Every structure is written in structure tokens, then in C-alpha cells.
Amino acid sequence: MNVRTRFAPSPTGYLHVGGARTALFNWLFARKYGGEFVLRIEDTDEARNTDEARQAIFEGMQWLGLDWDEGPEEGGNFGPYYQSQRREIYDTWFAKLVATGHVYEDAGAWRFRFERKPVTMHDLVCGEVTIDYRDESNTPDMVIKRSDGSYVFHFVNVVDDLEMQITHVIRGEDHLMNTPKHLQLIEAFGGKAPQYAHIPLILNPDGSKMSKRDAGAAVGDYPRQGFLSESVVNFIALLGWNSKTEQEIFNLTELTQIFSLENINRSPGRFDLEKCKWVNQQHLHEVALDDFATAARPFVEAANLPISDNYLAAIAAVKDKVRLFSEVPNAVNFLLKDNFDFDEQALEKVRGNSASKNLLSSLQSAFASITAWSAEAAKAALNEAALVAGAKPGQWMFPLRVALTGRAHGPDLGEVMILLGRDRCVTRISQLAEKI
């Protein structure tokens, strides 16, 4: 069987991580079985559609690496792929329902007459679920054509899935109760229903429903925060799906091979940004230095830091220490400019050591006397100065770090000293000595 899946967003807001995961699962399933992945824009609600939202869908999908075989820009044999352009198709299918007596007019709108019987669906994730349509109070006949002549979601969604020969519908659990309605429509058409798989929703960290304005909800925010698209794909795949192995870091290719609907969970998952950042760090480790530097550059520039000749070296010093590109500016600022703020806590810690003043002045003169500056020479000078003072060299590293970087954490000091050069190191040591 030729697998055909689709992602059918409506352009009424930003692309949501929940929507992105739905798109991802459909994409993975189609790719895994060598089928087609269709992008269909469900823009039947003219009042709520926006161009920005449509653009956000395209950009989000492209950023995530989810290419579509049929849809806007791509074309295909089952177009058009905007529902707003499929009016004649819907009219034809609607006429069938009129002819067979499945619809009736009500206050200018048209309702579909449900068959009053239990309807059972065989969901690939939820299993067998039965809704009893004999209980009319809970399942009133649904409007499928509005009084203004436009068609409603349930109708166009079903018609398009049939027309586009969709074989598998993977969608959010919020559609679970819609499915028997859709099944009834398909039965009225005499069509063959696709297989359904309803995936659990994504919740906020506090367990509430994640909506568009919640942190982490908009896919478009991720590149701005310095996430790699692979990380986001990896992380959302893990929310509600599990490989049944202990591997957690996957690229898109690996996911395609290992993905299966059977391993989708039933319960909604909460969005943990901390873990998402950790996943990003793992992917960042695999990025080559040049690519990393290029990707980080816009963030560094946005922070108004000068991109000097030692930019690449500065990046190399911090590459494995950041979880997001957006953390890079703060991690390299002391390497790219001379006036930076000292971390108060680090400063206090230096002040707390009564020997700091003498120690810094010893270091200053030891460094100043070095003629051939190198990390080795600097360290040798440090060791010697420490020896004279009768202290352990290791204890001198912290104040030196604070002097050179302004904070308690940062790159290897050898690298820092080389990058800064002797004079800068001497100056910074004296500056810290004055501050304490």
C-alpha cells in the first residue's frame, strides 16, 4: 500500500510545537514507508486567516526540515492545496449528500444527519473507541454548510482526505471525538476511511494546556533563541513517543528509521524547556567549529560585540560550554572587548580571601616580566609566584580567572591568556586589584 499522510494546519496563528510534532509524525511515517507527505492549508475561516500565519507555517516547516511532496509551492495531482480554492470540489460532494438525503436545511445552514447507532473507530494509538450516537443530546446533527454558503471543517476535512487519497491521519487527541463524525460522513459518501492515529497533547510545565502565547509554544521562537532545528525535532519527537531503547539523541534520518506509531504514548506530556536545552547541547557538540561560528555570529552581532580576528578562536574556547547560540555573546564578551561587568558573586569571593590583594600584585609583576608570552610561560610564572608566596598554585587560578574574565566560570585559562595576550592580562589583573 502506498502511504499518504498530510499535515492540515489552519493559518490562524503561529506554528505551535504541538502542530509541529503532528507534522513531524506525519512526515516521519510517510518517509519511513516511502509514501507521500501532503501539506494542505485549511483556510476556510476567512475571518481568522492571516498571511503572517501562513508564512509562519511554511517557514516553520522548512526550518524543521519537513519538506512536503504535495502542497503549496510544490503542486501535485490532488490540488489545489488551499481549501479556499476548492469550492467546486466541495459543491460536488455536497450535492451527493443532498441527493442521498443525508443533509437537511436548518435556519439557512445545512446539517448532516447522523445515523443513530454506536460508532466504533479503530485508532492506531487509542485502540478501539466507541461513541454511541443514539444519545442525541451529546451528538447533535452537525452543521457542514453555513448559512453564508461556506463549508465547515468537518466536511472539507473529510472530503479532502478522501479526494487526496490520504491513507493515515495522524492528528492531535483533540480530534478524537471528531473522528466518529468523520467516519459517519465517509460512510455516507461510500468512501474508504483512512486509518487514524490520535497523539496525546503537549502541556505546559504546570500541566495546563499549552496555548499559543505560552513559553516555548511558537516554533518561530526557537531559531531566535539559538536552538538547532534538529534539537527541536528530537525533543518534540520524544514527547509522546519513545524508541524503546535508551538512546535519546536522534537526527531526522535516525528518527525516520526507528519511528513507529505503536510506540506513541497515550498520556499527554509536559514541555520541559531544560531538557530541550540539554538536547540542543548534545546536538551542538556535533556541529563543526566553522558552522558553529557562523550560526553564532548573528547573536554576537546583535549583542553589539565586535567581530575581531580572534572571533573564531573565541568561539572555539566556548563552543562546548553553551547550550544555546543565544548564550554565546555572554560567554565570549570578555574575549571580544575590554570593558565588561564583573560578576558580583565572583568579586565577593575574591574579596573574601584576605590574600587576594598581594596575590594579584604578585601575579601582575610575574606576568609583566615575561618576554615571550605563552600559556606555558604564564603558568610557569604563576607557579613560581605561588611558590615564593608559599601557596598552592591552584588557589591562584580563581582570582586570575575573575581578573581575566570577570566571572567564576568560563573557558580554560590557558586559552584565555593566549587569546588576550600579556598586556591585557596584566592590565586586567591590576584592574581587579583596584576593585577589591
Place this chain on the structure above:
RNA sequence: GACCCGUUCGUCUAUCGGUUAGGACUCCAGGUUUUCAUCCUGGCAAGAAGGGUUCGACUCCCUUACGGGUCGCCA
């Protein structure tokens, strides 16, 4: 309210009747690093509750509680 789905460490999860209930994130401790981070090792931490079924239940059944979803001329 009615109807559906769900419920294992704080979070994401493994377990498909017999396990010291495993892994990951976070946090803590130790190691490595003369320093920081990475990294390595270890630790804290879980079967919602109550009934059954069974020699034996996290696993199967029922009830309750809690969470989520749906009940639109939104999608």
C-alpha cells in the same frame, strides 16, 4: 453536567503477571581538569487510592479521586 481518553521518580519515559521497578533531564556528592566547562562515577527520587482476579499484580477487572479532551454556522 454528559461523553471519551489518560494516571510509574519534580519532568520525559522503560516495564507488555514473578525485576533490588531501569534510563534520561534537573539537583546533590566524588573524580578528571594546577582553573572553568565538557566528561566520568555515584546519590536523592516513582507505580493516585480502595476493592477484586491470581500462588503472585505497576502490569488484568471494578469503583473513587485527579488530569486532559470533546460537546460551535472555530479548526
